[in-house]
Amino acid sequence: xxxxxxxxxxxxxxxxxxxxxxxxxxxxxxxxxxxxxxxxxxxxxxxxxxxxxxxxxxxxxxxxxxxxxxxxxxxxxxxxxxxxxxxxxxxxxxxxxxxxxxxxxxxxxxxxxxxxxxxxxxxxxxxxxxxxxxxxxxxxxxxxxxxxxxxxxxxxxxxxxxxxxxxxxxxxxxxxxxxxxxxxxxxxxxxxxxxxxxxxxxxxxxxxxxxxxxxxxxxxxxxxxxxxxxxxxxxxxxxxxxxxxxxxxxxxxxxxxxxxxxxxxxxxxxxxxxxxxxxxxxxxxxxxxxxxxxxxxxxxxxxxxxxxxxxxxxxxxxxxxxxxxxxxxxxxxxxxxxxxxxxxxxxxxxxxxxxxxxx
Numbered sequence: 001x002x003x004x005x006x007x008x009x010x011x012x013x014x015x016x017x018x019x020x021x022x023x024x025x026x027x028x029x030x031x032x033x034x035x036x037x038x039x040x041x042x043x044x045x046x047x048x049x050x051x052x053x054x055x056x057x058x059x060x061x062x063x064x065x066x067x068x069x070x071x072x073x074x075x076x077x078x079x080x081x082x083x084x085x086x087x088x089x090x091x092x093x094x095x096x097x098x099x100x101x102x103x104x105x106x107x108x109x110x111x112x113x114x115x116x117x118x119x120x121x122x123x124x125x126x127x128x129x130x131x132x133x134x135x136x137x138x139x140x141x142x143x144x145x146x147x148x149x150x151x152x153x154x155x156x157x158x159x160x161x162x163x164x165x166x167x168x169x170x171x172x173x174x175x176x177x178x179x180x181x182x183x184x185x186x187x188x189x190x191x192x193x194x195x196x197x198x199x200x201x202x203x204x205x206x207x208x209x210x211x212x213x214x215x216x217x218x219x220x221x222x223x224x225x226x227x228x229x230x231x232x233x234x235x236x237x238x239x240x241x242x243x244x245x246x247x248x249x250x251x252x253x254x255x256x257x258x259x260x261x262x263x264x265x266x267x268x269x270x271x272x273x274x275x276x277x278x279x280x281x282x283x284x285x286x287x288x289x290x291x292x293x294x295x296x297x298x299x300x301x302x303x304x305x306x307x308x309x310x311x312x313x314x315x316x317x318x319x320x321x322x323x324x325x326x327x328x329x330x331x332x333x334x335x336x337x338x339x340x341x342x343x344x345x346x347x348x349x350x351x352x353x354x355x356x357x358x359x
Contacts, residue, residue, distance in 0.1 A: 009050045016040065016047040049097035056090040102353050107208035107284070108174035113277045114165045114206055119182065121200020123157035128185045129202040130159030131334060138336025145169030150270050151260045164274065166209065173208045178345040180206045187313035197314060210280030224248040225268070230259040247271045254278060323348045
């Protein structure tokens with residue numbers, strides 16, 4: 001059972017009603033309306049869950065009275081049965097209220113920058129990085145998200161040595177953040193004549209995208225922007241204009257290079273987007289490290305050096321090592337059917353955070 005005070009619930013409900021009335025006036029400036037509607041969207045699930053808990057508790061009191069004090073035996077038995085159902089519903093509603101009250105990662109609603117890099121394993125690792133990127137593209141399609149390729153470095157055998165993409169939509173970071181870490185594949189490469197299973201890996205990083213208000217950059221003072229001619233593999237010229245852009249953030253020394261587009265302006269815009277995202281993530285990490293007693297989630301720290309999942313092709317299985325979950329649905333998962341996998345990670349994270357509140 002949640003231990004939140006009735007006074008706190010009353011405050012939340014009153015604020016929810018106040019925000020609802022403000023939005024109904026139609027007089028708010030657009031920026032103020034966005035802020036009010038965002039706060040309302042955060043409070044409404046809490047208020048709704050609290051209302052359901054209150055209704056079920058009132059119902060439980062009435063049923064308990066009927067089950068104990070009525071002289072009608074048939075009515076008493078019926079009330080006792082309904083009371084058992086009520087208690088199960090109340091437990092579920094209490095859990096929903098507790099989850100609604102959990103502190104949220106402020107970045108959960110944001111878009112995400114997805115970075116995949118081939119690790120150990122040479123060409124096979126690059127092919128696997130390509131498989132992972134396609135898996136996330138297909139998952140994004142199922143979620144109604146949009147994937148924009150920022151940059152990619154293909155390997156000679158296919159796949160990617162490195163690929164960076166922007167993923168936008170509803171709740172992107174809240175779901176994709178659990179994908180950060182080392183992904184390992186076990187399979188027989190197409191070039192392996194002896195049929196031996198090889199193991200290779202790719203790293204996945206998922207960063208919440210920054211907004212202009214998150215990271216203040218004075219382009220005149222903070223940035224050095226160099227332009228040069230894009231080049232392909234082996235130094236071969238891709239085009240004949242100085243369209244490639246290298247941005248150096250002078251305060252931190254962070255460097256971002258973008259040359260995939262033929263337009264210098266598009267390359268600069270993409271490079272700035274990546275730069276803002278990495279600066280925002282660095283600030284998030286700094287703040288997290290400053291907080292005392294920072295909890296390390298059961299689903300992992302997101303450290304890129306941490307092996308989180310194995311894709312075993314001979315056995316057709318995917319194992320997530322953080323939650324000891326094995327699914328024998330490898331082909332479907334690679335086609336983007338990741339709801340069961342990501343849902344289990346979210347559920348484990350919620351359970352851990354609820355347990356930490358009880359402790």
